[in-house]
Amino acid sequence: MNSKTRIALAVAATNKVNQGGQPAMRQFTRALPAVVLCLLAHSSLAQETVAVCANPEGYALYHHSMLVPKDKSGFRKDAVSGGLITLHRLPNGEYDILLVDARKKKPISDRNNGAEIELARRGSNDATFLAMFGGRAIEVYTVYENAGGINRFDILQSKGGDRMPVHKSSVMTGNCSELRLELLK
Numbered sequence: 001m002n003s004k005t006r007i008a009l010a011v012a013a014t015n016k017v018n019q020g021g022q023p024a025m026r027q028f029t030r031a032l033p034a035v036v037l038c039l040l041a042h043s044s045l046a047q048e049t050v051a052v053c054a055n056p057e058g059y060a061l062y063h064h065s066m067l068v069p070k071d072k073s074g075f076r077k078d079a080v081s082g083g084l085i086t087l088h089r090l091p092n093g094e095y096d097i098l099l100v101d102a103r104k105k106k107p108i109s110d111r112n113n114g115a116e117i118e119l120a121r122r123g124s125n126d127a128t129f130l131a132m133f134g135g136r137a138i139e140v141y142t143v144y145e146n147a148g149g150i151n152r153f154d155i156l157q158s159k160g161g162d163r164m165p166v167h168k169s170s171v172m173t174g175n176c177s178e179l180r181l182e183l184l185k
Helices: 003-019 024-044
Strands: 048-062 074-079 084-089 095-100 115-122 126-133 137-145 151-159 168-179
Touching: 048 137, 048 151, 074 168, 084 137, 095 115, 095 126, 137 168
Parallel strands: none
Antiparallel strands: 048 074, 048 084, 048 168, 084 095, 115 126, 126 137, 137 151, 151 168
């Protein structure tokens, strides 16, 4: 249901309440929840997609630890097969990064997982975002249009600390189907 449909339903509900001949304040208090829900739904739809990128692949360095034996540590190919990364500019001017991987099939919000996300820098053809997960991980996302006009992205990750069972550092890259740097301020 889109925001226009929600608003139309709220107006219809308000009109129905008004036809009952009830005092104005009672009419208002009955219609208020529908109006508030419509406004909340509309504001959540106002996020803007800055970039849509997919299938990052590269290399990771897995640290030798209690959970990673010596023969499994070191450099390994790394990828998010079927992965989709979407960068959103929220109505309040902040940002969120959503990840969908092939296993979970539903978006995972970095912001909802406790990340602080900052626009670290912006150029005419690129932008870099920093996602900090307190005490667990730091991720650096760079989205850019290369000299050949192809939209790309890079991810640098450092995962560790006492709250991360597997420690690793990685770099991955992939293509973006959408890149709208003009949305960044």
